Amino acid sequence: xxxxxxxxxxxxxxxxxxxxxxxxxxxxxxxxxxxxxxxxxxxxxxxxxxxxxxxxxxxxxxxxxxxxxxxxxxxxxxxxxxxxxxxxxxxxxxxxxxxxxxxxxxxxxxxxxxxxxxxxxxxxxxxxxxxxxxxxxxxxxxxxxxxxxxxxxxxxxxxxxxxxxxxxxxxxx
Amino acid sequence: xxxxxxxxxxxxxxxxxxxxxxxxxxxxxxxxxxxxxxxxxxxxxxxxxxxxxxxxxxxxxxxxxxxxxxxxxxxxxxxxxxxxxxxxxxxxxxxxxxxxxxxxxxxxxxx
Numbered sequence: 621x622x623x624x625x626x627x628x629x630x631x632x633x634x635x636x637x638x639x640x641x642x643x644x645x646x647x648x649x650x651x652x653x654x655x656x657x658x659x660x661x662x663x664x665x666x667x668x669x670x671x672x673x674x675x676x677x678x679x680x681x682x683x684x685x686x687x688x689x690x691x692x693x694x695x696x697x698x699x700x701x702x703x704x705x706x707x708x709x710x711x712x713x714x715x716x717x718x719x720x721x722x723x724x725x726x727x728x729x730x731x732x733x734x735x736x737x738x739x740x741x742x743x744x745x746x747x748x749x750x751x752x753x754x755x756x757x758x759x760x761x762x763x764x765x766x767x768x769x770x771x772x773x774x775x776x777x778x779x780x781x782x783x784x785x786x787x788x789x790x791x792x793x
Numbered sequence: 794x795x796x797x798x799x800x801x802x803x804x805x806x807x808x809x810x811x812x813x814x815x816x817x818x819x820x821x822x823x824x825x826x827x828x829x830x831x832x833x834x835x836x837x838x839x840x841x842x843x844x845x846x847x848x849x850x851x852x853x854x855x856x857x858x859x860x861x862x863x864x865x866x867x868x869x870x871x872x873x874x875x876x877x878x879x880x881x882x883x884x885x886x887x888x889x890x891x892x893x894x895x896x897x898x899x900x901x902x903x904x
Contacts, residue, residue, distance in 0.1 A: 633823050637815035645813065655816060662823045663830065724809035731810070746803070747810040778802055 625674055632678055633662055639679075639748070640686050646743055647690035649732050653697070657689045683748065683758050687740055694736055730780045738773030741766055 640661050644654035664685055665678070672678050731739060737759075744755045752770060756763040 633820050637819050638812045641815035642812045655819060658819060659823050663827060666827050727806055727809040746807045
């Protein structure tokens with residue numbers, strides 16, 4: 621199909637590097653690995669640039685490739701959940717990045733302890749603000765599965781938050 | 794109350810999961826690697842063309858040699874056939890001469 625959209629690769633990297641890196645870092649918990657994944661995703665984008673039809677297509681494609689690369693990397697490395705947060709704290713949150721509230725940091729830490737599919741669904745829902753339908757398309761998973769992962773992930777996260785964070789304990793009465 | 798808790802929790806989660814800035818060197822690394830890969834691809838494409846050209850040249854030399862050898866053999870065969878024909882012609886002529894001489898000799902003996 622012919623299309624008139626001619627994107628500038630450098631501009632695309634500028635626009636999407638934060639999204640790709642944040643997804644990879646939060647999925648793998650490893651800053652170095654996240655950088656590698658982001659680099660790979662952009663280089664693959666460069667190879668497929670001719671097939672991109674719009675800015676939205678690039679965004680969808682990058683999310684999909686990044687999540688797929690993260691799943692491959694996690695399968696290879698089998699990073700243990702407990703190690704994730706240590707690396708997030710040491711790496712991802714470091715080097716003069718914007719300050720995060722202690723509560724936010726704790727939530728991010730708890731997210732890293734969730735099972736991979738739930739973490740992926742929640743990341744796409746709350747970092748990328750995608751609908752369950754869009755998440756299903758990105759992860760190439762059935763909608764019902766994604767909805768269930770979102771529900772279970774949120775429930776588990778809330779349970780962890782309630783047991784760990786006094787701020788979220790709301791005692792009735 | 795419960796709904797508010799969920800909303801507040803989700804809001805906090807959304808805030809916690811805001812996109813973080815990428816490492817400062819990421820874009821530079823991507824662009825450098827892209828440039829390196831392009832150069833490498835171009836070089837490997839050149840090497841492929843060079844190899845193809847060399848293979849074609851080699852095939853042309855081998856093919857040309859084979860054709861030349863075939864023609865040379867054909868030429869030699871033709872030359873050998875021509876020489877055999879000359880030899881046969883000379884032999885035939887010599888035999889003819891001998892036959893004439895023998896006939897003359899017989900005639901002389903009879904007289």
